[in-house]
Amino acid sequence: MSDPKTSVRRTPWPESVSRPVATPLQPSVVYASHSPDALDAQYERRTEGYTYAREGHPNAAVLAQKIDALEGAEGGLVTASGMASVTAVMLGLCRAGDHVVAGDQLYGRSLRMLAEDLPRLGVETTLADPTDPDAIAAAMRPETRMVLLEVVSNPTLRVCDIDAVAAIAARHGALLVIDNTFTTPRAFKPFAHGADIVIHSVTKMLAGHSDATLGYVAARDPELRGPIRDFAVTAGLTASPFDCWLAERGLHSFELRYDRAESNAATLADHIATLPGVTGVLYPQRPDHPDHATARRLLGSRGGHMVTFGIEGGRVAANALVEAAENIPFAPTLGDIGTTLSHPATSSHRALTPEARAALGIGEGTFRVSVGVEPAELLCAEFATAIAASQG
Structure with a gap:
């Protein structure tokens, strides 16, 4: 008869009446459930728990909660990169026939997505000067789904009049999406100025040490969070537990x-x-x-x-x-x-x-x-x- 204590078996985590001061790193890809009924309860959100790391893991949850607190948000999602967050928003919320207005001074890869990838999928785009609210207003159409802007543009550091653009987007029933990477919540909180969705490249100032590649996205409306998260999970835009652990440590300073x-x-x-x-x-x-x-x-x-x-x-x-x-x-x-x-x-x-x-x-x-x-x-x-x- 085989020994149940063979090294192949997982060793239970040691119990302790004290807790670690530093956040533990949890690299597990998969989590074991007690029964099929228990797994059903998790997927149906009747109980909280983890199943498969592509769908979420503790280190991503801890990091998201910390950035949520900085941004005044709830239910934020950590992704594999800043562009993964942009992608999750664009492809999670836009359909063929929709239209997107964006600043003409965005990060280069965001511009590429707007100029090449979205039109290929049937989403039309218009670029406009983010410092000129009249230019943004002129670009709006009945089918405009969202407006994507950076508060301070890359690399020319032009400043968008977010308050004016938020009013324009609201009049047209369009979502205002703000990439807050440059400004960070230390300098500007987009939700307080009418933003519907906030994006970060956590790789940059939030993590702060050039050793973790991550993104973050949060939506004001809970109804928007599901489609964004579902696309991110389906497309595998998954954040590494180790990178989340590094970024959370970076946030302390x-x-x-x-x-x-x-x-x-x-x-x-x-x-x-x-x-x-x-x-x-x-x-x-x-x-x-x-x-x-x-x-x-x-x-x-x-x-x-x-x-x-x-x-x-x-x-x-x-x-x-x-x-x-x-x-x-x-x-x-x-x-x-x-x-x-x-x-x-x-x-x-x-x-x-x-x-x-x-x-x-x-x-x-x-x-x-x-x-x-x-x-x-x-x-x-x-x-x-x-x-x-x-x-x-």
Whole structure:
């Protein structure tokens, strides 16, 4: 007779009268139920529990609850990436014949989905200037299902008048979907300004360490949560338990990281603006920002941790700047605890034609800086050296 204590059998988790301070990591793909009746009760939501990790797991639930608390939301869903959340919203809620209005300065992959993937599936799209409510209003149709915008656009840092757009969307019975990745709930809470759905790339500032790829989506109306979740589960847009565990740990320092990075960004923006060879600096709290008044009204004193600037000299100068900024990672990301440098023409917006990029204000000399928590004086010195080298 075989020994039931063979190593193949699972060992029960040790019981304890105390509890762990750190959130446990639960990588299990599947969960065992007591009986078919018990499994029925779980699927019919008469009892709470986990069945298969693609449908949910404890680490995703813990992370979602923490972001819900930050956003003033309920029932948020963590997905495998920011684009997974965008996809779950678009394909979970739109049908062939629907129409989507979106800002023309969204993240590059969001723009690609709007320009290529949704039309292929029978969903028409229109891009409009997110800083011009009249342009958004003119783009609306009777069949418009939703409006997708970023509060602060990538990478030009233009500020959308969310209050005005929310009123337009409400008049047309369209859903307002806000990608809050750049601003984060530390600077802006979309649900308080009329948003119906909020999206995040948790990969960025929320997780904050460039070691977890995740997204998040929350809907104000409980009736919208089901279709979004069902599509995410069906399509396998599943968040990794380990990445959720890392991101939840990162959230413990989120407010401290955000405030330090934001302070550094304001200092760095003002410093870069004084350097020879710089053609312009974009930072929402600078008086010369084209949407400064809107930023002050919506964000108060918040300016965020992103700075965009341009230099003379095109691609040759851009290469020289990156090579001279040897201690600042040149990487297509944002929100890391350390400062990173991005060149939109070769990363986030490389799929656009040069003419399309130019129309958005993106040239070969355009750089986007995701400012980190290093000493501000160190960042100012490093960028001064790198920009000088680009003009040398």
